[in-house]
Amino acid sequence: MPVVGMVGGGQLARMTAAAAVGLGATFRVLAESANESAALVTHDVAIGSHLSLPDIAAFAAECDVITFDHEHVPGAILAELESAGVLVRPGSAALGYTQNKLAMRERLSSLGVPCPRFAPVVSVADVEKFAAGSWPVVLKAVRGGYDGKGVWVCDSAVEAAEVISHGIPLLAEEFVPFRRELAALVAMSPSGQGAAYPVVQTIQVDGICREVIAPAPGLDPDLAIEAEAMALGIAAQLGVTGLLAVELFETRAGGLLANELAMRPHNSGHWTIEGAVTSQFEQHLRAVLDLPLGSCVPAGTFTVMANLLGGTDPDVFDRYIHVMAADPTVKVHFYGKEVRQGRKIGHVTIVGGPGDSVESLRDRARRAASYLRWGTEDGE
């Protein structure tokens, strides 16, 4: 079997390591330290920086193909690796669109993908012109934002001025009064095979994903097909290899707008570990190894995933026992991370059967996540 290396030692690499065991692929991780989430469980760990060309090149020399746990490897390094003959999947051209939101917006718009109205802005005057009297306006860092960081909802020119004063490249976007947020997850292999998971609903709090419901309840089947086709089209047009997650707004008018892209396993796809025939982690490995893709068919009626955030008490173990005893069907995934207030330290998944309502599944997932965080079932 070929050797696949993942740059980055976070929880996505950790869960990919577990998926590689069954697949029989040899899996390696480049982590920044031996204490990182994936480094704690992966057999073959290299320690190095994702910002260092020599570190990644040395790592890649022991792999047949490299892929990524995050989108933070500088584009120049990716291009250098490719010039040197390293198989980089997804490639630098595709990954560039996850690193530059303005380039992403411009490219998606040129492809005809519906997006929020946007414009680059450098001054308060630019923002005011963009707003044209209609606030709020969303300002986004062109580079480096994630989990709500790098996104500011501004209700006035005064608030926009505060963001502009940070001195970073920004784009302005219309504030979309959405009905709900959705995510479309697809995979594409170098051979051109594509596969689409059912479209899910994501529930964000303060810009952080808290819950995922798969498939999105009550979603118009035509809209679901439109979302899957949109994601597959973006993957094909941008030359993505591996997973592509497209975060979407379902607008109040009943349409779709593309929000963000990720080209790796994604929080909105954690439900697939138990909830789909092929997990997103195995699917990503299959795609980057150019193996035939696995079935994306759901294993249950509905699956609910709730992120587990750190609370104030680091001793999660006692609470873990309680959660296991209270609900023997809940599946807890710990990432091996130190507990810090608000940090994603794991997730819980419940796969529903014919008799389970979405609300009862959500309730059980939330109770488990709440108890693990706060020691009470209604803490969040």
Place this chain on the structure above:
Amino acid sequence: MPVVGMVGGGQLARMTAAAAVGLGATFRVLAESANESAALVTHDVAIGSHLSLPDIAAFAAECDVITFDHEHVPGAILAELESAGVLVRPGSAALGYTQNKLAMRERLSSLGVPCPRFAPVVSVADVEKFAAGSWPVVLKAVRGGYDGKGVWVCDSAVEAAEVISHGIPLLAEEFVPFRRELAALVAMSPSGQGAAYPVVQTIQVDGICREVIAPAPGLDPDLAIEAEAMALGIAAQLGVTGLLAVELFETRAGGLLANELAMRPHNSGHWTIEGAVTSQFEQHLRAVLDLPLGSCVPAGTFTVMANLLGGTDPDVFDRYIHVMAADPTVKVHFYGKEVRQGRKIGHVTIVGGPGDSVESLRDRARRAASYLRWGTEDGE
């Protein structure tokens, strides 16, 4: 989280390592070499012999609890470890019954568990007396048999004489003309919590498990309950911690007879990785860590597991691609073992939905296993 160490580096430890990732438990393996199945994927591998007290003691010193991938650690070593305060789960008293088939038979009989008629034998005359003119008679090595090794079906005193001539301790058992073979898999925690998986049908060829169908199709519900209760009763009476697999005969008269015991994850439970809410590997970890046990409820209607045996061509990878392409719902598990004719090198699993007949699932699983072995879908 506490640290659990598994003695033995085979495929059971390999799959337990994958289960430990999600559970968040720190998992270590004591393997004989760095090339063993589990040693290839486990983060924390110690190299040593399961026949060496110092090796196991040194390993155990870095663990909160130790458990086993096999039943080959000598009882004297287990007892020494326990005397030294090591948490050994399952304990030496229970494990002793998996190492001595005569002691197992005597104990089960004393508990009232229905077993084939048996007797210790040392001479051909003993065997003839046991047979009382009714052949065949099954001779079994009291110690060390597995996968059909150490079991001889003798049609005559001449054949028995050949086995007796090996000079090893033997017991004789009646030859049971069974309808089919079943297996009951249960878990028991030190706190006394028990959990039972649905009873499965196993299909053996030449003493090696080839297929498992979960749950056993058409099994009388009363018989299923009897099998589960029998396994839970044995686990409780023998003081088993962790998994207990009871291999059973369903007799032509419609009753059950206990055949063999295993106190670890078992081949008859591999289907649980995809086919049950909690996999047997996670369940074993939960039990030995004295965590609340997980749900044993099936994820599908029927799940079929087929063992993948090595063929004559070691290059399984090309055939793997074909199998993935032919059936995107088949789940292949490779053990990272060198391909040798007849050796268990992996397994395939297919979880069925409401529309799938057991025969169609078996057919698909067999095709995949056959193609991986022989390069043709009807090679076995």
